[in-house]
Amino acid sequence: MLDKSSTPLGVREIARRLEISATIVQRLVNSLSSLQYVVQDPETKRYSIGYRVLGLGWTLMQKDPLIAAAQPHLERLASSHLLNGYLGRLHGNRAIYLLSLQSEGPIAIRSVPGSLTWLHSTAMGKVLLAGLHPDEARRLLESEPLPQITPSTVTNVDTLLAQVKQIQLTGVAVANGENIAGVISVGAPVRDNSGRTMAAMSAAYAAWSSPELSVDRVSALVAESAAQVSRTLGYRPAIAG
Secondary structure (H helix, E strand, O other), X not given: OOOOOOOOEOHHHHHHHHOOOHHHHHHXXXXXXXXXXXXXXXXXXXXXXOOOHHHHHHHHHHHOHHHHHHHHHHHHHHHHHOOEXXXXXXXXXXXXXXXXXXXXXXXXXXXXXXXXXXXXXXXXXXXXXXXXXXXXXXXXXXXXXXXOOOOXXXXXXXXXXXXXXXXXXXXXXXXEOOOOXXXXXXXXXXXXXXXXXXXXXXXXXXXXXXXXXXXXXHHHHHHHHHHHHHHHOOOOOOOOO
């Protein structure tokens, strides 16, 4: 709650939002404050998130095999091809960003690790949907109204499920201006040793500023990067015959 709040919060406001007693809240913030996970403004006595939480994110990035395997590939896409790179997993009926790498291209990253994005409007989200049973994918898409984020956003569930079926065949998803107007994103699955889609990697670029890039070229780059991460995590595709 403190992370999402744009201003520091007092004990009574925290108690009201969490619907618990102010006494309990005071004990909680005292404990968190003693460990520097929250800090108190000495004048207003209100609380905000503390710098100690940075250590939690750093520890996770160092220890999580998925993040460790994907980061160098996203860095390569950013440095060598000017592609903003992302890694995400399914989180309820959204995708949650685990990594976001900024390139020197003109697209500014607005999504940070830990933030959520829609499944229906992003290449990452569509890849994650493609890793599910069709009934589960439909359930997630129908769990709430799908917003029309740009004029190109697809909100019809049957149309989206037809796209998902095609993604299962091709192994890549493309969202052309569906989440941000003028921005093309391409995604591919990261698989675990059982072949299950455990995450999605994606890359985004602006067609108007990168005429040397094409959807086919970016699709090949992202698919190969995701395949290498999958191999690092133990996935071995079946060999026909």
